[in-house]
Ligand code: NAD
């Protein structure tokens with residue numbers, strides 16, 4: 350039997366938490382032979398702690414063979430103690446009519462404190478995924494607040510955008526989702542993101558050629574993927590939860606277990622590639638293997654794509670300067 354992996358999840362009693370924890374405990378994220386210990390963080394308020402207790406009771410009632418232990422707490426230093434994986438979900442979600450960046454200052458404080466706690470007590474190789482919005486800038490804040498940890502281990506979730514784009518493309522092209530490879534979503538998890546299928550293939554042939562409709566790309570596909578989060582909020586009255594949890598599982602699973610040479614989109618600190626300033630957490634195409642990722646390099650960027658990348662970068666730079674005062 351393998352040694353258990355410690356997975357910390359914040360906001361564990363929230364919507365996404367409820368769609369996420371049971372799948373982690375059943376082995377869908379780290380493998381059907383990998384025991385896990387769940388270390389669950391919720392706010393230090395009675396209602397949140399009571400809800401967390403209820404979720405833990407349900408986890409217990411599932412009798413998951415891979416669930417080797419559980420901790421529920423309101424203290425980040427307890428939740429992150431020796432954590433191998435930290436999924437930072439807990440934050441306020443936006444409501445109708447808000448943009449994710451409207452949450453910036455309120456949620457930023459959470460990620461300064463949690464970055465510092467990770468720095469102090471987590472495994473030195475902890476893999477951090479930030480889901481709470483605005484995800485890229487929150488991941489940046491957590492990374493900057495954890496100077497002793499490897500910045501490469503701080504990532505933001507763009508996998509939901511990647512998955513949304515995959516489904517739209519599969520519908521348009523009349524192919525199965527699983528047949529599409531080499532898709533990327535550049536930039537910020539916000540309406541400025543740039544889902545880019547110029548390199549995508551189906552069975553080795555160009556998806557762009559198969560679709561052959563540049564008008565659809567600019568006027569339907571890109572805005573639809575970019576505004577999908579708002580469309581879900583409009584329809585459900587609540588932000589996406591099951592699809593977000595699913596994307597979080599995809600992100601961590603591929604990062605730790607490998608993407609088999611396939612491209613996936615992760616929000617990762619830039620190393621200066623594609624003219625993105627070093628350190629900015631940006632959606633890039635990567636391949637992954639055993640807890641490492643490698644950037645897909647030297648893709649040609651045409652004028653349309655450069656303008657889209659510049660736009661999403663400008664927004665991230667603006668968010669970054671909006672929180673600079675919190676980072677000392
Ligand atoms: P929710 O309100 O249902 O749950 C959030 C939970 O986090 C609550 O239980 C709350 O008590 C808890 N929480 C708040 N602050 C906390 C803190 N400092 N420490 C620990 N727990 C804390 O919200 P949700 O629907 O689960 O969404 C959570 C976040 O994920 C939101 O910011 C939402 O916008 C974001 N989100 C991101 C993506 C993405 O693709 N990156 C997708 C969907 C949602």
Ligand code: LMR
Nearest residue numbers: 443449482578579588589
């Ligand atoms: C999403 O994309 O569904 C989430 O980021 C929630 C939101 O605020 O849109």
